[in-house]
Amino acid sequence: NQPVGYYTYIWREVFLIRETPKAILIIFDRRKMWIPKVWIVQIKQNTGRSVKIKISEYYWAKKLA
Secondary structure, three states, X not given: OOOOOOOOEEEEEEEEEEEOOOXXXXXXXXXXXXXXXXXXXXXXXXXXXXEEEEEEHHHHHHHHO
């Protein structure tokens, strides 16, 4: 039994600051946060340093809590 939102995915537009082999450092809503790459399903490059990430609602809510 997986938690609610575990298999529901959302796209979020974020500002990419730094990328390491295991995580990315982003700015979203004026907050900096590290997100593990294993949580991210897909990354789409936008113009400049802006990217869109596809992440489950469960992990997104877990990070913002």
